[in-house]
Amino acid sequence: MALFKTITIRTPESIELEFVLAGIGSRAVALMIDYTCLGLGLLALTVLYTFLLVQVLSMESVLAVDSNTVQLWITGIFAVLAFALYVGYFVLFETLWFGQTPGKRYTKIRVIRDDGQPERLVQATLRALLRPIDDTLFIGFFSILLSQREKRLGDWLAGTLVVQSDPNTSGQIQITERSQAIGKDLLSLTDLTKLSPDDLATMREFLQRRSTMSSKAKGQISDQLARRYRDQLELERLHTEMTTDTFLEALYWAYQRRSED
Amino acid sequence: MNPSASSSSQLGPLNPGDVVSAALRLYRDRFKPYIQLSALATVWLIGGIVALVVVMGVLIGIFSVLGGELMAILGGLIGLVVGFLPLLYGSAKYYLLSAAIGRLSFSDLVSQPETTLAVRQRLNPKLSQFLLMGFLLFLVYIAAYLVAVLAALISGGALGLVTAGILSALINAPAGGAFGVVLGLILGVGVFLLVLLWVLARTFIAEVVLAIEPNQDASSSLGRSWDLTKTSNWRIQIVFLATFLIQLPIIMVTNYLPSLFLAFLPDNSAVFALSQTLSIILSLVGSILVLPLWQAVKGVLYYDLRSRREGLDLELRHQSDDGLL
Numbered sequence: 396m397a398l399f400k401t402i403t404i405r406t407p408e409s410i411e412l413e414f415v416l417a418g419i420g421s422r423a424v425a426l427m428i429d430y431t432c433l434g435l436g437l438l439a440l441t442v443l444y445t446f447l448l449v450q451v452l453s454m455e456s457v458l459a460v461d462s463n464t465v466q467l468w469i470t471g472i473f474a475v476l477a478f479a480l481y482v483g484y485f486v487l488f489e490t491l492w493f494g495q496t497p498g499k500r501y502t503k504i505r506v507i508r509d510d511g512q513p514e515r516l517v518q519a520t521l522r523a524l525l526r527p528i529d530d531t532l533f534i535g536f537f538s539i540l541l542s543q544r545e546k547r548l549g550d551w552l553a554g555t556l557v558v559q560s561d562p563n564t565s566g567q568i569q570i571t572e573r574s575q576a577i578g579k580d581l582l583s584l585t586d587l588t589k590l591s592p593d594d595l596a597t598m599r600e601f602l603q604r605r606s607t608m609s610s611k612a613k614g615q616i617s618d619q620l621a622r623r624y625r626d627q628l629e630l631e632r633l634h635t636e637m638t639t640d641t642f643l644e645a646l647y648w649a650y651q652r653r654s655e656d
Numbered sequence: 657m658n659p660s661a662s663s664s665s666q667l668g669p670l671n672p673g674d675v676v677s678a679a680l681r682l683y684r685d686r687f688k689p690y691i692q693l694s695a696l697a698t699v700w701l702i703g704g705i706v707a708l709v710v711v712m713g714v715l716i717g718i719f720s721v722l723g724g725e726l727m728a729i730l731g732g733l734i735g736l737v738v739g740f741l742p743l744l745y746g747s748a749k750y751y752l753l754s755a756a757i758g759r760l761s762f763s764d765l766v767s768q769p770e771t772t773l774a775v776r777q778r779l780n781p782k783l784s785q786f787l788l789m790g791f792l793l794f795l796v797y798i799a800a801y802l803v804a805v806l807a808a809l810i811s812g813g814a815l816g817l818v819t820a821g822i823l824s825a826l827i828n829a830p831a832g833g834a835f836g837v838v839l840g841l842i843l844g845v846g847v848f849l850l851v852l853l854w855v856l857a858r859t860f861i862a863e864v865v866l867a868i869e870p871n872q873d874a875s876s877s878l879g880r881s882w883d884l885t886k887t888s889n890w891r892i893q894i895v896f897l898a899t900f901l902i903q904l905p906i907i908m909v910t911n912y913l914p915s916l917f918l919a920f921l922p923d924n925s926a927v928f929a930l931s932q933t934l935s936i937i938l939s940l941v942g943s944i945l946v947l948p949l950w951q952a953v954k955g956v957l958y959y960d961l962r963s964r965r966e967g968l969d970l971e972l973r974h975q976s977d978d979g980l981l
Contacts, residue, residue: 398681398682398765399678418674418676418677418681419677420672420676421673421674422673423902424672425673502672503671504673537905601970604669607965608964608966608967612965616970623974
């Protein structure tokens with residue numbers, strides 16, 4: 396069962412691109428983070444405004460101009476600034492970061508155009524302008540929930556989609572020199588074609604994520620995987636003693652080496 | 657091309673937003689069985705409460721016929737004790753049935769779907785453990801509440817006093833005092849919420865553990881929930897917030913809007929009674945609708961934590977069907 400909707404976009408050059416839609420949960424989290432940032436910005440602006448106003452009032456006797464005029468000016472300027480912050484936050488970030496805001500970056504989603512191109516100023520502005528309407532009475536929420544391509548009104552108007560950005564393969568895998576040496580042995584010793592790319596992916600996942608696993612589970616999985624690949628490769632016995640983790644590291648290194656050649 | 661994304665259909669660890677999306681997706685796909693379980697669970701709980709009230713009422717009636725006012729009070733007390741039994745039974749049933757929803761969503765995630773009936777049959781022998789779990793959680797929350805109040809008082813009070821002292825010396829007493837009170841209150845409320853949410857996150861998946869893992873009893877499930885959530889507290893807080901945000905439209909329609917609307921009705925005891933009944937029924941409907949979402953979130957979160965901490969997804973990739981449950 397597919398939990399996340401996948402859509403395929405055919406570009407004018409007839410290249411098919413596949414995207415996974417962002418999903419309402421990630422969009423809700425992104426919205427929460429962005430509104431928190433925005434709220435903090437508005438709070439800072441209000442504090443600054445109050446501070447300035449108090450300063451102006453205390454300097455009333457020194458200034459030649461009527462303080463009422465100055466107060467009105469300050470209020471006016473800050474009202475414009477607050478509006479600019481509210482609209483500009485989304486427009487600016489989405490334009491400069493190619494469809495991402497701080498919230499979207501955290502949740503690893505991004506806005507793209509219907510044809511798969513990156514979002515531009517026009518689309519970002521349209522989305523931002525319809526945001527207040529989408530927020531009213533959860534119109535955007537229901538629209539995302541009920542539409543096939545998870546679009547809110549702003550997305551319909553701007554012709555955009557919100558998709559998951561490529562999972563960045565963070566978590567570098569450290570392979571010790573000893574494992575590399577064993578890997579070299581493995582290359583000459585066995586036929587690594589008996590392992591599939593799926594097996595490589597599993598090894599990679601394990602090596603990337605092992606540091607966050609509980610030690611007991613780590614040992615179990617490591618043991619299980621090492622046994623399986625040893626049997627798959629028909630390795631009866633290895634000449635050096637090693638931990639299962641070292642074996643997996645060596646195997647991973649060797650497999651990658653092999654596919655590079 | 658990232659092979660890990662394309663080669664395997666088994667879901668790995670999820671980020672908080674995806675936990676909620678996946679839960680909502682499961683809920684939509686399995687709307688009927690989930691809502692049935694949820695309704696049944698709620699009926700058991702309400703049934704327990706009604707039974708308590710009825711037993712108390714009947715005993716008060718009988719005893720007051722037998723003797724005077726004193727006997728009626730005695731009857732009420734006995735009724736409270738006797739009526740508490742059906743309430744306990746009802747709440748255990750409530751726990752069991754709602755945990756069954758979590759188990760169903762988990763078994764969907766690991767591609768070993770089960771029927772509602774099979775799950776209920778499997779869980780029924782554990783009914784007493786679910787009751788015990790409810791009791792344990794109750795104790796944990798009481799303790800958490802006390803700790804939270806204490807921590808809030810100490811931290812908020814300290815900050816308030818210090819800022820009030822410093823500021824009233826620097827500026828003037830009333831302004832400094834007011835500022836100190838406000839700051840202390842904000843910190844106090846913050847600390848209080850943080851402690852409670854922290855404990856809530858650590859115990860969040862306990863009943864799902866009890867429902868899914870075969871050899872667990874109430875206290876070991878609680879321990880397991882505590883253990884699995886150890887490094888994920890912040891992520892779970894975000895899951896809470898996102899789920900809360902998503903259930904808001906439903907709660908809005910069933911709970912908040914009607915009570916707003918009903919506030920404008922004329923003052924009249926008949927209308928009042930009617931509107932109260934209506935709003936109680938509506939909020940019950942709301943909680944029946946929302947319960948499966950939270951339970952599905954628990955199921956998905958359990959899967960996520962097992963993948964993260966124990967590599968469940970890596971295990972599942974190769975071992976196709978030799979029975980995990």
